Amino acid sequence: MNKRYFAFILTILCLLGAAGSGFAQSKIPGSKISGSVLDEEKKPLDFATISLLKSADSSLVRTAVSDLDGKFLLSDLPAGDYFLTASMIGFKKISTKAFSINQANPSMNFPEIIVAKDSKMLGEVTVRAIKPFVERKMDRLVVNVENSSVAAGSTALEVLQRAPGVTVDQNDNIAMQGKQGVLVMIDGKQTYMSNADVANLLKSMPSSQIETIELITNPSAKYDAAGNSGIINIKTKKSNNVGTNGTITAGTGYGDNYRSNAGLSLNHRNRDINLFGNYNFSSVDRGQDMSINREVSNSNVMTYFGQQVNSLRKSDNNNFKAGLDFFLNKNNTLGLLVNGYSNSGSDLNNNITAIGRSFSQADSSVIAINNENSKYSNMAYNLNYKSILDTSGMELSLDLDYSRFNGDNRTLYDNRFVNYNGTNKAPSLIRNSTPSLINIKALKADYTLPLNKTMKFEAGIKSSIVKTDNDFRFEELKSSNWENDVRRSNQFVYDENVNAAYTNLNKQFKKTSVQLGLRAEQTNSKGNSITTSKLVERSYLDVFPSLFINQTLSKNLDMSFSYSRRIDRPSYDALNPFIYFLDQYTYNQGNPFLNPQYTNNYEVSYNYKKTYNLSLNYSLTRDVITEVLLPDTAKKALFQTNENLDKQINYGLNLNAPVTLSKWWSSSNNVLAYYLGFRSSDLRGQDLNSGKVAFQVNSQHKFSINKTLSAELMADYRSPIEYGTLKISSQYGIDLGISKTLLNKRANIKFALSDIFDTRRQTITSAYTGLNYNLQQKNETRIGRLSLSYRFGKTEIKPERRRSTGLEDEQRRIKN
Numbered sequence: 001m002n003k004r005y006f007a008f009i010l011t012i013l014c015l016l017g018a019a020g021s022g023f024a025q026s027k028i029p030g031s032k033i034s035g036s037v038l039d040e041e042k043k044p045l046d047f048a049t050i051s052l053l054k055s056a057d058s059s060l061v062r063t064a065v066s067d068l069d070g071k072f073l074l075s076d077l078p079a080g081d082y083f084l085t086a087s088m089i090g091f092k093k094i095s096t097k098a099f100s101i102n103q104a105n106p107s108m109n110f111p112e113i114i115v116a117k118d119s120k121m122l123g124e125v126t127v128r129a130i131k132p133f134v135e136r137k138m139d140r141l142v143v144n145v146e147n148s149s150v151a152a153g154s155t156a157l158e159v160l161q162r163a164p165g166v167t168v169d170q171n172d173n174i175a176m177q178g179k180q181g182v183l184v185m186i187d188g189k190q191t192y193m194s195n196a197d198v199a200n201l202l203k204s205m206p207s208s209q210i211e212t213i214e215l216i217t218n219p220s221a222k223y224d225a226a227g228n229s230g231i232i233n234i235k236t237k238k239s240n241n242v243g244t245n246g247t248i249t250a251g252t253g254y255g256d257n258y259r260s261n262a263g264l265s266l267n268h269r270n271r272d273i274n275l276f277g278n279y280n281f282s283s284v285d286r287g288q289d290m291s292i293n294r295e296v297s298n299s300n301v302m303t304y305f306g307q308q309v310n311s312l313r314k315s316d317n318n319n320f321k322a323g324l325d326f327f328l329n330k331n332n333t334l335g336l337l338v339n340g341y342s343n344s345g346s347d348l349n350n351n352i353t354a355i356g357r358s359f360s361q362a363d364s365s366v367i368a369i370n371n372e373n374s375k376y377s378n379m380a381y382n383l384n385y386k387s388i389l390d391t392s393g394m395e396l397s398l399d400l401d402y403s404r405f406n407g408d409n410r411t412l413y414d415n416r417f418v419n420y421n422g423t424n425k426a427p428s429l430i431r432n433s434t435p436s437l438i439n440i441k442a443l444k445a446d447y448t449l450p451l452n453k454t455m456k457f458e459a460g461i462k463s464s465i466v467k468t469d470n471d472f473r474f475e476e477l478k479s480s481n482w483e484n485d486v487r488r489s490n491q492f493v494y495d496e497n498v499n500a501a502y503t504n505l506n507k508q509f510k511k512t513s514v515q516l517g518l519r520a521e522q523t524n525s526k527g528n529s530i531t532t533s534k535l536v537e538r539s540y541l542d543v544f545p546s547l548f549i550n551q552t553l554s555k556n557l558d559m560s561f562s563y564s565r566r567i568d569r570p571s572y573d574a575l576n577p578f579i580y581f582l583d584q585y586t587y588n589q590g591n592p593f594l595n596p597q598y599t600n601n602y603e604v605s606y607n608y609k610k611t612y613n614l615s616l617n618y619s620l621t622r623d624v625i626t627e628v629l630l631p632d633t634a635k636k637a638l639f640q641t642n643e644n645l646d647k648q649i650n651y652g653l654n655l656n657a658p659v660t661l662s663k664w665w666s667s668s669n670n671v672l673a674y675y676l677g678f679r680s681s682d683l684r685g686q687d688l689n690s691g692k693v694a695f696q697v698n699s700q701h702k703f704s705i706n707k708t709l710s711a712e713l714m715a716d717y718r719s720p721i722e723y724g725t726l727k728i729s730s731q732y733g734i735d736l737g738i739s740k741t742l743l744n745k746r747a748n749i750k751f752a753l754s755d756i757f758d759t760r761r762q763t764i765t766s767a768y769t770g771l772n773y774n775l776q777q778k779n780e781t782r783i784g785r786l787s788l789s790y791r792f793g794k795t796e797i798k799p800e801r802r803r804s805t806g807l808e809d810e811q812r813r814i815k816n
Contacts (some may be wrong), residue, residue: 028106030076035110036067037086044070045115048088055081055098059464062391067330067593068271076390077101087778091115141656143213146237154752154785155282156210156234157202163213166232166263167696167718173627174199176215176229178617179676180627180652180723183219183227186234189382200342202234205319206261208249208282208789211237212747217617218562222446222458225544225567230601236321237278242629245793249280251678255783257312267793277322287313287780291361292586296636303636305585306362315345333390336470337382347372353585364419366457366584371745372411372464379404393456395448409438413581429477432580438468438572458504468494472578490531492576492590495602496522496569517546521567527575528594534577536592542567558607566601570625574642585637595644613656624648626724630684631771638773645680645688645724664705670698678724683768691769694721710736710743722767722804729763733781747790755781 003423003762035050050072052062061082079102087093094115099108141668143163157630161168165332167175178783184198214233216223223231246266253259265278292307318339324690326334346730349370356362380403410433417425444462451457474488502519520543546564553559576590598621605615623644632639652674660666676690701710737752 027076031077031106033108034073036070037113051085076739086113092118100241105578134520141215145210152641154207156205157234159207179229183231221546222781243794247791249789251787253785259284274325279320282317290777304359311349313347317343332387340379342377344375347382367416369414374409376407393450397446399444403440405438411683428675432474437472441465454508456506462500490578493528495526511552513550519544529801539611556609560605562603566599569596595623597625615654618651621648628725650676667701674697690722692722694719705769708741725768727765733760750787752785758782
């Protein structure tokens, strides 16, 4: 391991020791304040707030929260004269008499602090809060999925496509603010998957499992440095109720094809444990129509290819999660978490390519019937521990993770060649299989130390080890026997180890808050193409600084500035040089010589009345990894691969404006205008200079018809863009949803119709000189969905504990 990495870790540990000793306050050894908070019937009140204040000026010294037995403890206190207050929503605030803590009297006990119910508050005030679909917070945009009727019956990927500034292209690549390279996390935990497999996972996740989606465009040093366009964190639902409770969901939908989903979540919580779990199943049939018209010039002779593809994808998806939290005491929690999925699917593609001197005069054709069957499974295990070291907020959390991914994709290609003069070629029957095995291990530790009331220090370390094995076999049927084609088969093994450490220092001034961060990541990787004897090894150390400044300019206006440097490493299979065919004229090929890309992100944001937000951003990416479509002149084919282009330039403006039009009508509106440009001095022998100004508009409207009935209308528009070698047309659509609550708000029924006018389609042409094609694609997007849910069990709310585990960078890079 690199010596500089060990030196960096040693420095971090020294800083931790110095911070812990240098900022310690003068405290009375063994000092403590304890007691119990009870209601008027002398029943314990848990989660009441206990505040310790100075008698002289009522300034706050410490706070604590009562446990499930109503007990609280404040320890390691400095000498002084104090009093306590106890408060809780629905109860009157109460104060104790003054008392002293000193060497002679180091402890104080309050066996019964009785708080009375606030009958006036309970009798006269009814709070009914409805979160908007889109919420702007200081460092992120939050999409509230849980109560949306438009999102009912959708998959997580379909919901994500409606999020402001987020796009999903024809190959399920996710982009934010026009840029690809998004780090997708679930419950703060990285999925360790490639874009393709993240998309498959999100397709199998029903929206009923999602609480919120967080869009973080400029993350701090605490997060993995991966993701040049930021982080999308999908928070799933986890019951936070005491006792035993759960939710049952079921749904159905129909567009051109049928789909269904069902799910069950259970939670049991008491003073010692929290046991939770969920299981979701979905069966989805989805069609797609695509046409590609290409013109190929060879020795000044033009050949025209007219390709028509229609496909039907059928998938059965199972995903599950189970966890157990042990409350060892009020300051220490040990947790176990297991989650995974098991998905299977089939994809039938009918592909007809007419070839001739013009699109209207074909002299031959290739008929390809491709039958694909796939199985994917993943199991992830997490052991976690969290300790609150003292009442000042010092915390330590540890995570140990292991994940195993299995994928098996088998495709049979039946190619038939028809010459219109009657001299037909013999049919070609080929097949390939792509079994993949990926093992991931990760360990991380995070430490938080409040230095005083206005300053906080954070530090952490992480190490991950990834091993992938992809054995691609290409076989051809000859004389009734399947023969392996060694020229087109390949076994690719990839090993990677990333070691990281970070520090953050937060300081709060009167009207200004500043956060300085520094993250170091040391990477060791080895890509081994066993079949072709190609070995690519790399070892490098990178430093990623970050800076965040928030300034209050006036009562209604805040300004913030952020900067961060980030990295994106190639996905595992993008490095694999195997060739994957759609037919003999269209294929995909990996690139084992891809380098990581580096991005510098800058953002200035203005917030007016904590409601309206305007942000300006600029980023520059070097060695940008870009998906490109290029010509294979020898085979007269079109192929897709990934290349390192010289740079990507992005700057933009984003406006988020929620508007309340009346008591029953509210809206959330988002406008994004940006420029995205690509530069490359040598892309397969050509210069590339592409890019244009584009914009996206999202407008969501919510109508409260009565206390139990509401409706939603959502519209979006995306203007034409240029992305690398691709020119992509505009896209727009309108969605509608209706929601009705029943049975004292325990049951809910929702109906949604997506893409009402069936307008979401895509046209792609070439920005690469000398390559002429027109690709048109239409997915099945107009779908009606009906969703039912029922909540049962106790409903006493307790704070939830949501784990952010150590799997936070590698798994997203798994591809099939």
